[in-house]
Amino acid sequence: MPDAEDVRRIALSLPDTSEKIAWGMPTFRVAGKMFATLPEDETSMAVRCPKEEREELVLAEPEKFWIADHETQFAWVRARLGALEDEDELRDILADSWRQAAPSRLVDAYPELGRPAEA
Numbered sequence: 001m002p003d004a005e006d007v008r009r010i011a012l013s014l015p016d017t018s019e020k021i022a023w024g025m026p027t028f029r030v031a032g033k034m035f036a037t038l039p040e041d042e043t044s045m046a047v048r049c050p051k052e053e054r055e056e057l058v059l060a061e062p063e064k065f066w067i068a069d070h071e072t073q074f075a076w077v078r079a080r081l082g083a084l085e086d087e088d089e090l091r092d093i094l095a096d097s098w099r100q101a102a103p104s105r106l107v108d109a110y111p112e113l114g115r116p117a118e119a
Contacts, residue, residue, distance in 0.1 A: 002081050002090040004042035010091050011036050014098045015110055028094075035101035036094060039068075039078075047097035049077040075100075 004026075011017055011028040017035075020027050028036040037046045046068070049057065054077040058065045064083040071078075084090050095113045107113070 002084050002087055004038050004045075004081070006087060006090055007036065007038055007042075007045050007081070007094070010087070010094050011098075014095065014113070015106055016102070017098070030098050030102045031106065033101040035097040043082060044078050044080050045093075046071065046076050046078050047093055048075055048100040049097070050100075051075050 008019065008026065008028075012019060014030065016031050018029050018032075020029060022034075022037075025040075026038045026042075027034050035048055038044075039046055054065070054067060054075070057077060058067060061083075064080055066078050066080075068076075068078055079093060081090075084093075099107055099113060
């Protein structure tokens with residue numbers, strides 16, 4: 001089961017990523033743009049997710065994903081770390097969020113961080 005240290009390690013392994021404390025919590029940024037946070041007691045993470053996809057995601061796996069009340073107007077979703085299957089799923093979620101925040105020059109430079117294969 002992934003934990004906050006796994007989030008930190010994987011997020012920081014992504015190109016041009018840094019960690020910065022904001023609003024009293026760790027945030028992870030690519031080229032200065034936030035793509036993940038470790039809110040509350042670090043048992044969940046918030047990641048970028050297009051609004052049109054997140055409702056479907058939450059409905060499909062409500063034990064894993066939810067939308068925090070203060071994030072409803074933003075393209076973010078929360079994931080319970082304890083509900084994730086494994087480190088590969090965590091890596092896929094973080095890489096997807098990274099791609100949404102990264103400038104196109106970085107996305108183009110790292111094609112191996114492409115979309116996960118369809119299951």
